[in-house]
Amino acid sequence: MLYDQYDKNKRYISVDCTIFGYEQDQLKLLVFKRIIEPALGEWSLIGGWVKENESAEEAARRVLHFITGLSDIYLEQVHVFSDPKRDPGGNVLTVVFNALIKVEEHSSQLIEKYDAKWFSIDQVPKLIFDHDDMFRIAFEKLRLKATYNLIGRQLLPEKFTITQLRNLYNAIFQKSFDPGNFRKKVLSLNVLEQLEEKDMTESKKGAFYFKFKDIEESNVVEPIFRNAIKF
Amino acid sequence: MLYDQYDKNKRYISVDCTIFGYEQDQLKLLVFKRIIEPALGEWSLIGGWVKENESAEEAARRVLHFITGLSDIYLEQVHVFSDPKRDPGGNVLTVVFNALIKVEEHSSQLIEKYDAKWFSIDQVPKLIFDHDDMFRIAFEKLRLKATYNLIGRQLLPEKFTITQLRNLYNAIFQKSFDPGNFRKKVLSLNVLEQLEEKDMTESKKGAFYFKFKDIEESNVVEPIFRNAIKF
DNA sequence: ACAAAAGTGTTAGCCGTACACCCATGT
DNA sequence: ACATGGGTGTACGGCTAACACTTTTGT
Numbered sequence: 377m378l379y380d381q382y383d384k385n386k387r388y389i390s391v392d393c394t395i396f397g398y399e400q401d402q403l404k405l406l407v408f409k410r411i412i413e414p415a416l417g418e419w420s421l422i423g424g425w426v427k428e429n430e431s432a433e434e435a436a437r438r439v440l441h442f443i444t445g446l447s448d449i450y451l452e453q454v455h456v457f458s459d460p461k462r463d464p465g466g467n468v469l470t471v472v473f474n475a476l477i478k479v480e481e482h483s484s485q486l487i488e489k490y491d492a493k494w495f496s497i498d499q500v501p502k503l504i505f506d507h508d509d510m511f512r513i514a515f516e517k518l519r520l521k522a523t524y525n526l527i528g529r530q531l532l533p534e535k536f537t538i539t540q541l542r543n544l545y546n547a548i549f550q551k552s553f554d555p556g557n558f559r560k561k562v563l564s565l566n567v568l569e570q571l572e573e574k575d576m577t578e579s580k581k582g583a584f585y586f587k588f589k590d591i592e593e594s595n596v597v598e599p600i601f602r603n604a605i606k607f
Numbered sequence: 608m609l610y611d612q613y614d615k616n617k618r619y620i621s622v623d624c625t626i627f628g629y630e631q632d633q634l635k636l637l638v639f640k641r642i643i644e645p646a647l648g649e650w651s652l653i654g655g656w657v658k659e660n661e662s663a664e665e666a667a668r669r670v671l672h673f674i675t676g677l678s679d680i681y682l683e684q685v686h687v688f689s690d691p692k693r694d695p696g697g698n699v700l701t702v703v704f705n706a707l708i709k710v711e712e713h714s715s716q717l718i719e720k721y722d723a724k725w726f727s728i729d730q731v732p733k734l735i736f737d738h739d740d741m742f743r744i745a746f747e748k749l750r751l752k753a754t755y756n757l758i759g760r761q762l763l764p765e766k767f768t769i770t771q772l773r774n775l776y777n778a779i780f781q782k783s784f785d786p787g788n789f790r791k792k793v794l795s796l797n798v799l800e801q802l803e804e805k806d807m808t809e810s811k812k813g814a815f816y817f818k819f820k821d822i823e824e825s826n827v828v829e830p831i832f833r834n835a836i837k838f
Numbered sequence: 839a840c841a842a843a844a845g846t847g848t849t850a851g852c853c854g855t856a857c858a859c860c861c862a863t864g865t
Numbered sequence: 866a867c868a869t870g871g872g873t874g875t876a877c878g879g880c881t882a883a884c885a886c887t888t889t890t891g892t
Contacts, residue, residue: 387659389689389700431689432687458657458664460659469620471687554882554884556847556883557883578843579842579843580889580891581844581891583845769872770871785855786872787871787872790872807864809869810863810864811862811869812861812864812869815872
């Protein structure tokens, strides 16, 4: 992203990634301290140029691997931002991607190296340019997805308790789901598999671990949680 | 779209429009017979280059105005297609937009001039390149929108009967909604306003015309028609 | 014994669906 | 009078939300 090399008469193509993770009962966004002008030192999403021989998806994967050390990251297109004046440094069209990662698997050395920081979703600082809009739209898209699909496969560890899953949903929708009803609902979807093992750290009784069944995501159209988003 | 002028080392940016209209109880897509190589004479979506000083949305608006004679067309981003090999003529990234128009208002002279034709949604012919995918994704997006929002404002005439609105939904979801239940549901949403006038052409008794209230779209999150899409 | 989280059971109310039924009017 | 689409009423069933209740086990 070297702005001195900008050709003012060209339109550049880039990707920006809204990287979501789940840690300590909090849904978090990974943001980066810019190391170049303009806006040096300010917070931004991570991005990169789309090379001429790759798709936007491939570019996003490349950037994400570079930053987290992970391959096979879950990716979803969010929106295109193409106002010629959106980036004060030049004429840049950018495709925004939602990326969901398991925080415990990514490389924290790399994160530190690139001056990145996880922020709780309700404490994300002011971001550069139109990155605030990107984050807002990306988060809305994630919430919409979470109402229709049981998400967590890409955010939670391999094995997790129903309570952990519920806490994820609590974090996403900023509300407190009823433990009993939540349990019955998610189990009725028939996408989780109960393991033998129990998690003994959170309660005396212990809670069974579950994992997502090894089937492709079903495209649920009826909402799972109808009243998650209130007005 | 002059392919001879392609620079093979450049990536071009274009928009393609999935133009939906509603006519004779049918949801239709406007497709175009290509007048240039490659794929001359085959059917495609209408598109155009994004100029360096405009956004993708502005380009789509410009194209749509050029084709239909209409301004203020309802537009919604659908998806970006950016595989460098997607267009055999060159390296073209394209942003696809859903456009909803009132068929009776657009210029049919222009349509004819550009060799365009309305096809019922279930009779759309094979389209060039990846335009089939574009149409599929665009239609899915429209259906999803129709489950969450009462659409019709951009597709129906100013005044319309509940039966017309129901026929639109029948067309979108390829099913037959119960007349009584449909009526009660849409009226309960409180976005329609009953007019004095009646339509006497469809029945002896006559049916009251309605219009959409002059308020901005509400972003409904709870689905209007939960079971519209069946599996 | 008690606390605290896990997990089950129960009930009341809402909403969607199916369908019966009345209404208005041109032929 | 009757056929036809417009419009209303009703009853059943499934789902959700609220919450009471039981289970398990470390302290």
